[in-house]
Amino acid sequence: MDAGSEVIKSRAKQNPQAKRLMTIPGVGFILTYLFLSEIRDINWGFIETAGSAIRFNPELKYWADRIKAKKVAGVAICAVA
Numbered sequence: 001m002d003a004g005s006e007v008i009k010s011r012a013k014q015n016p017q018a019k020r021l022m023t024i025p026g027v028g029f030i031l032t033y034l035f036l037s038e039i040r041d042i043n044w045g046f047i048e049t050a051g052s053a054i055r056f057n058p059e060l061k062y063w064a065d066r067i068k069a070k071k072v073a074g075v076a077i078c079a080v081a
Helices: 004-013 016-021 030-037 043-057 058-072 073-080
Strands: none
Touching: 004 016, 016 030, 016 043, 030 043, 043 058, 043 073, 058 073
């Protein structure tokens, strides 16, 4: 990890809002600070988080797979986001 990431990670551990955001499956310290600072389009962050959540949460994966059966994968990811 580079020095910038280490600084962000240490600040995330001290910030109550960051700690709470990082309890969401798939949200790490980088996405947490993306959300808190809104450097980029926040929709991008939610889409990234949804993709990760689908991979690691069996209930969300099941739900997304049901949507994908009727539509396309992008629709399922947006629905989870």
